[in-house]
Amino acid sequence: MHSVKYCDTYANIEDRATVNDGDKRREKQVKQLGENHGKRAVAMYCLLVVATTAGFAAIFIISFEFQAIWRREYVRLENKFTDLEKEFRQLKEKNYNESGKAVSTVQQLNDSKSNYERPTLYYYASTLTWQSSKTFCESFDRTLCTFDQICPLNNAGRRYIDDVIPGDHWTPVLEGHNDWVEIGDYHVFPCLLHRPPQWGTLPTWGVSSASAPHKGYVYCCKVSAATERVAPPIRYQYIGKAATYNMSAQHCEQQGRKLCYSSDVCKASKPVLGLVKGDKWIAVRDRHNEWIEIGDHAGNTCKTHGIVHGLPSWGERTDGSLLDHVGYVYCCRSSAGR
Structure with a gap:
């Protein structure tokens, strides 16, 4: 009797122990499952953070590179514009050739x-x-x-x-x-x-x-x-009392022209641009240091200095002295005549 009761009691205890072991295993499984989910969540969060950081880094790098490329292109274009502007400004005054035709620099x-x-x-x-x-x-x-x-x-x-x-x-x-x-x-x-x-x-x-x-x-x-x-009337140009033959020639060359021949300055013994009062001489192209009278002095109007007095030393002076009878210039196109 006592033996049977003892066995029943032991069986009940064993059953309860088995139940308790199952609960513990389930509890352990649940806990393990929670830990696994937690690890996955942390891993996914870390992956998201890494991906986001990498994305921002890539955007920053691309933006930086784009700015660098833009900056280099801007500097290149600015330098090119500066060079073009400098070249543009350095065009010389003599921009057409001896035939009077415009050249490509214009x-x-x-x-x-x-x-x-x-x-x-x-x-x-x-x-x-x-x-x-x-x-x-x-x-x-x-x-x-x-x-x-x-x-x-x-x-x-x-x-x-x-x-x-x-x-x-x-x-x-x-x-x-x-x-x-x-x-x-x-x-x-x-x-x-x-x-x-x-x-x-x-x-x-x-x-x-x-x-x-x-x-x-x-x-x-x-x-x-x-x-x-x-149109203003054609007139003599005036370059001052320090004028010499070379200064007169250079003044015309700066305009793409030449000194006129005496035959262009005077027609029928009269200056084509009119008579100037007083003793006035202008350089002509007939020969180096030749001058012609365009004034009304001493009856020499339209006579060359070489014929009347010989070639003048004052036409090639280098001392910068000022003379009242020089200063006027008459320029013609490259070919004879205006």
Whole structure:
């Protein structure tokens, strides 16, 4: 009796132990499963962090490389522009050859091919003068444009015919010797004449071949009744009392011209540009250091100095002395005659 009861009791204890062991195993499995899920979650989080960091790093590197490429390209283009601008500014004044035809260094800047009547804009040289600009246009059988052609008048006032050029830029006009008009935006608006009453006086740089950043542009127009009506009379140029034969020749060469022959200066024993009062001599191309009288002194008008007095020593002086009877210059095209 006692033996049976004891066995039953032992069996119950064993069953409970088995149940407890199963619970523990399930608990351990659940715990292990939780730990595995936790590790997977941590791993996935770390992977996400790594991927995100790598993505940002890649974006940063690509952005940095793009900026570096852009910066290099910007510097390259800026240097190229600077070189082009420097080359543009260094064009020499003698921009056409002995035949009077324009050479390739002169650049046409606006499109007037379809309309010959329209003013044509060129960049000629930063060393140009009013006279050399006029000579340049004449080499195309054209002439300088008038103020009205560059800045026509309408109901709203004067309006520049092309896009305004950034900066301070002046171009010569035909109205008068050394007349210039603003075609840049430096003075707020273009179409400003560089003479009283609009702007100061006639510019000294307009008759100087020294390079200046505010000159270089030239408008050439078809010769017409409008240009002939306002064209200033042809006159002698004056370079001062220190003039010598070589100085006179160089002055003409700066305009792409030559000294005239005596036969161009005088026709029928009269100066073609008019008689000057007093004793006045100008250099001519007949031979080196030859001069011709254009004044009314002592009955020598239109006589060469070589015939009357012999070649003058003062024509080749080097002491810089000032003489009242020199200073006028008359320049002709390369070929004989104007």
